[in-house]
Amino acid sequence: MGSVFSGIRPILVQxxxxxxxxxxxxxxxxLGLGLIGWIVGRARASGFVRKAKGxxxxxxxSLPYYHGWFVAxxxxxxxxxxMVIWQSLSPSLVTNMVLSAPIAAELPQDTFARAAILSExxxxxxxxxxxxxxxxxxxxxxxxxxxxxxxKWLGVAATLLLLFAGGAFAFTRLKPDxxxxxKVERVIMFGLLVASLIAIIxxxxxxxxxxxxxxxxxxxxxxxxxxxxxxxNPKSVVTPGADNGYGAIPLFWGTIFxxxxxxxxxxxxxxxxxxxxxxxYASSTVRKWMxxxxxxxxxxxxxxxxxxxALTVAPAVRDFAVxxxxxxxxxxxxxxxxxxxxVMIIPLVSSMSDDSIAAVPNAMRDGSLAMxxxxxxxxxxxxxxxxxxxxxxxxxxxxxxxxxETMIVVMAAGYTANLTANPFDTITTITVQIVALLTGDQDxxxxxxxxxxxxxxxxxxxxxxxxxxxxxxxxxxxxxYE
Amino acid sequence: xxxxxxDPTPTDWNGHIMQKRxxxxxxxxxxxxxxxxxxxxxxxLFLAFLLFTMLGQGLRGFQRTEIxxxxxxxxxTSGATAASVTGPNADAALNSMDIPGLVELAVGQQYAGLGDxxxxxxxxxxxxxxxxxxxxxxxxKQTLWLPADSRLDVAFKRKGEPAAEKTVAxxxxxxxxxxxxxxxxxxxxxxxDPSAVGIWAAFKGSLMTMAITLLLAFPVGVLAAxxxxxxxxxxxxxxxxxxxINNLAAVPSIIFGLLxxxxxxxxxxxxxxxALVGGLTLALMTMxxxxxxGRNAVKSVPPSIREAALGIGxxxxxxxxxxxxxxALPGILTGTIIGMARALGETAPLxxxxxxxxxxxxxxxxxxxxxxxxxxxxxxxxxVNQGFVEKTSAAIIVLLIFLLGMNAxxxxxxxxxxxxx
Numbered sequence: 081m082g083s084v085f086s087g088i089r090p091i092l093v094q095x096x097x098x099x100x101x102x103x104x105x106x107x108x109x110x111l112g113l114g115l116i117g118w119i120v121g122r123a124r125a126s127g128f129v130r131k132a133k134g135x136x137x138x139x140x141x142s143l144p145y146y147h148g149w150f151v152a153x154x155x156x157x158x159x160x161x162x163m164v165i166w167q168s169l170s171p172s173l174v175t176n177m178v179l180s181a182p183i184a185a186e187l188p189q190d191t192f193a194r195a196a197i198l199s200e201x202x203x204x205x206x207x208x209x210x211x212x213x214x215x216x217x218x219x220x221x222x223x224x225x226x227x228x229x230x231x232k233w234l235g236v237a238a239t240l241l242l243l244f245a246g247g248a249f250a251f252t253r254l255k256p257d258x259x260x261x262x263k264v265e266r267v268i269m270f271g272l273l274v275a276s277l278i279a280i281i282x283x284x285x286x287x288x289x290x291x292x293x294x295x296x297x298x299x300x301x302x303x304x305x306x307x308x309x310x311x312x313n314p315k316s317v318v319t320p321g322a323d324n325g326y327g328a329i330p331l332f333w334g335t336i337f338x339x340x341x342x343x344x345x346x347x348x349x350x351x352x353x354x355x356x357x358x359x360x361y362a363s364s365t366v367r368k369w370m371x372x373x374x375x376x377x378x379x380x381x382x383x384x385x386x387x388x389x390a391l392t393v394a395p396a397v398r399d400f401a402v403x404x405x406x407x408x409x410x411x412x413x414x415x416x417x418x419x420x421x422x423v424m425i426i427p428l429v430s431s432m433s434d435d436s437i438a439a440v441p442n443a444m445r446d447g448s449l450a451m452x453x454x455x456x457x458x459x460x461x462x463x464x465x466x467x468x469x470x471x472x473x474x475x476x477x478x479x480x481x482x483x484x485e486t487m488i489v490v491m492a493a494g495y496t497a498n499l500t501a502n503p504f505d506t507i508t509t510i511t512v513q514i515v516a517l518l519t520g521d522q523d524x525x526x527x528x529x530x531x532x533x534x535x536x537x538x539x540x541x542x543x544x545x546x547x548x549x550x551x552x553x554x555x556x557x558x559x560x561y562e
Numbered sequence: 563x564x565x566x567x568x569d570p571t572p573t574d575w576n577g578h579i580m581q582k583r584x585x586x587x588x589x590x591x592x593x594x595x596x597x598x599x600x601x602x603x604x605x606x607l608f609l610a611f612l613l614f615t616m617l618g619q620g621l622r623g624f625q626r627t628e629i630x631x632x633x634x635x636x637x638x639t640s641g642a643t644a645a646s647v648t649g650p651n652a653d654a655a656l657n658s659m660d661i662p663g664l665v666e667l668a669v670g671q672q673y674a675g676l677g678d679x680x681x682x683x684x685x686x687x688x689x690x691x692x693x694x695x696x697x698x699x700x701x702x703k704q705t706l707w708l709p710a711d712s713r714l715d716v717a718f719k720r721k722g723e724p725a726a727e728k729t730v731a732x733x734x735x736x737x738x739x740x741x742x743x744x745x746x747x748x749x750x751x752x753x754x755d756p757s758a759v760g761i762w763a764a765f766k767g768s769l770m771t772m773a774i775t776l777l778l779a780f781p782v783g784v785l786a787a788x789x790x791x792x793x794x795x796x797x798x799x800x801x802x803x804x805x806x807i808n809n810l811a812a813v814p815s816i817i818f819g820l821l822x823x824x825x826x827x828x829x830x831x832x833x834x835x836x837a838l839v840g841g842l843t844l845a846l847m848t849m850x851x852x853x854x855x856g857r858n859a860v861k862s863v864p865p866s867i868r869e870a871a872l873g874i875g876x877x878x879x880x881x882x883x884x885x886x887x888x889x890a891l892p893g894i895l896t897g898t899i900i901g902m903a904r905a906l907g908e909t910a911p912l913x914x915x916x917x918x919x920x921x922x923x924x925x926x927x928x929x930x931x932x933x934x935x936x937x938x939x940x941x942x943x944x945x946v947n948q949g950f951v952e953k954t955s956a957a958i959i960v961l962l963i964f965l966l967g968m969n970a971x972x973x974x975x976x977x978x979x980x981x982x983x
Contacts, residue, residue, distance in 0.1 A: 536817055
């Protein structure tokens with residue numbers, strides 16, 4: 081198989097059914113034993129309480145179930161940590177054991193050929209592959225089988241040993257005056273902190289993986305060509321210094337044209353006017369019914385919008401263009417994708433405008449009305465100027481949402497890079513090209529795959545910047561009226 | 563009568579100029595209001611149009627065209643008995659009957675000259691299932707209604723190719739066509755023949771992906787929300803966590819797909835296009851939504867609850883887990899359901915991690931190659947065959963029913979359990 085991860089295939093892939101199943105079984109065993117530890121710890125602490133009943137009050141420091149939790153945590157947590165570490169460690173241990181056998185000396189010196197044979201032998205040993213395509217692999221299969229089961233049972237034994245050791249240690253520490261609650265609460269606080277750190281780890285993970293793959297890409301294709309080139313026709317084999325068809329300007333333009341221009345021309349007037357009508361004019365009954373209906377627009381999955389755009393809107397737009405006399409109207413035109421994307425964004429613009437208009441102090445509106453201004457004059461000349469920062473923040477968020485939107489453009493816009501301002505022409509965007517580049521069976525290190533990450537980096541930086549500015553603007557504006 | 567003093571300033575409200583000006587101002591007011599109304603109406607109309615288009619096309623996807631085929635079983639099977647197709651040897655007996663051959667023979671005899679592909683490729687499997695369900699059939703002459711080929715299906719329901727239209731006309735004359743409910747669509751998997759496709763495999767893939775997502779995103783999201791609202795000290799680290807969460811909530815979903823591809827597939831080597839990786843990727847995407855909803859819910863619990871609990875001797879951890887969390891749970895659940903609905907409709911990140919493969923059977927485990935309902939919709943929308951149009955819309959109807967159901971549940975929970983303090 082020549083798919084993305086042909087070279088590298090550790091842990092779970094090889095695990096597949098066989099190994100994953102034993103992993104799951106072991107996990108349940110560990111958790112079950114932890115439950116037993118909880119019951120035993122609590123029973124022992126209940127014994128303390130019963131004894132203390134006759135004696136002086138307050139000799140038992142913590143409630144019985146805290147003792148139970150203490151035993152369970154001491155038993156389960158180290159065992160689980162060990163399982164995770166063992167999962168990532170054991171594949172290389174298995175390979176080392178196989179390579180240390182005398183027969184391994186016959187393996188070819190070439191790194192790739194070697195890795196191919198080893199991975200094939202491993203796949204057969206685990207029952208993923210029925211027959212070997214390389215003769216050498218067959219000889220290694222029994223070795224792999226032996227090594228795999230050896231390390232598997234070693235891992236299971238070590239996990240259980242660690243579990244019982246932890247449980248026994250915790251059990252011996254249980255005493256009436258043992259501060260089990262303090263210890264358990266410290267673990268809980270630590271768990272809370274770790275859960276919050278996952279957000280940072282994810283952000284860093286996104287940033288690091290995008291930067292790393294983009295750096296690999298830019299070592300093949302010059303960043304200058306990528307950022308300023310106008311020819312997008314990516315070649316799968318690149319020659320340094322030459323024009324490789326990785327000029328992303330048409331993609332940047334397409335993204336801006338569809339997401340920031342056409343979609344906004346639809347979304348800003350409709351969203352803003354809907355918010356104004358629903359907050360200022362509509363009766364409370366109308367408002368109560370229409371707000372959820374508008375929110376449904378935001379809840380419709382993008383793949384449905386994409387299908388609707390491609391199947392219904394795009395042909396209609398093309399017919400309209402032909403009626404206007406535009407001869408080269410494409411069936412996958414930019415206008416259809418942009419219009420549908422704009423409709424998808426309406427609820428976002430509407431709710432952000434709603435919030436910022438509601439935040440304008442009532443005194444300003446009342447003052448304007450008292451001077452004799454009509455409602456619309458008050459809205460246009462008092463409320464909107466006062467709410468402008470919030471509205472602009474909402475629009476920036478909407479733009480960020482639109483340029484990152486994928487399915488609508490993948491299904492309704494085209495795949496041809498085109499530097500044109502004709503909305504009836506076909507045009508492509510960053511997200512469409514990311515999907516296009518990652519479709520098919522390239523190797524992970526190919527310039528196509530890496531280019532997708534470079535485009536992803538450009539998208540990530542742009543949306544990050546837009547979101548950051550938008551949130552700052554909205555926050556500043558809220559503070560101004562507080 | 564005093565000499566009339568004409569006031570030069572425009573405060574004479576009954577004067578001609580002022581009346582005109584007021585009239586034009588009121589006209590502007592009405593125009594503005596009408597514009598607002600138009601905006602709401604247009605948005606609603608668009609939604610209605612979208613839903614009606616999907617319903618109009620999709621309802622046909624739940625139906626199939628069936629052709630009456632007469633089977634003279636005693637003659638065709640040379641005297642098989644009901645007993646021979648039941649019991650432990652039924653499989654072998656049915657295999658030796660060569661049912662595909664029987665079907666071809668029966669159709670050939672009855673509808674000679676109407677072309678050779680009247681029935682869908684799954685028709686033989688249907689006959690086999692009918693015989694297993696009711697072995698008595700094999701002892702007599704029977705008329706069975708079997709699903710028609712996709713071309714005829716399209717031609718019977720709306721307009722198809724001229725050749726197919728002609729065949730349909732000929733069949734209708736013999737009264738050999740009817741419309742039945744397409745059970746295969748609810749129980750089957752992806753196929754190359756649109757009359758044999760079903761959404762069960764994709765739906766099961768979606769369910770498994772959602773299970774992983776919920777299992778990971780819910781606890782992490784709730785714990786993070788509790789930490790940030792209740793315990794986090796004001797420092798650089800907390801600021802960084804807040805910025806990360808706000809940013810993650812707005813990162814395009816396709817970026818999460820790239821992360822899943824680079825980290826889960828390439829570095830950790832997890833199985834490509836599996837529900838496990840899909841669930842992990844969507845969990846990272848859903849977690850910030852749950853954190854933000856959770857923080858709002860925790861924030862709305864009044865401080866007096868905390869103070870009362872602290873006052874009678876609860877520790878800070880007990881205050882949060884015994885009092886604040888249960889009171890905030892309805893709000894957290896509402897946010898979770900909305901986040902899960904978003905994840906259920908998500909397509910782009912799943913495409914990145916390879917869930918776009920052709921999956922002809924439902925996945926058995928979390929590491930099996932799977933696909934998800936929105937991805938299946940995308941794949942079918944790409945098919946050239948006319949028969950897939952109604953299947954795509956029908957799958958969209960199923961997806962929308964689930965999404966709207968989840969959102970309705972969230973609204974119900976909010977109204978039922980939300981406490982106004």
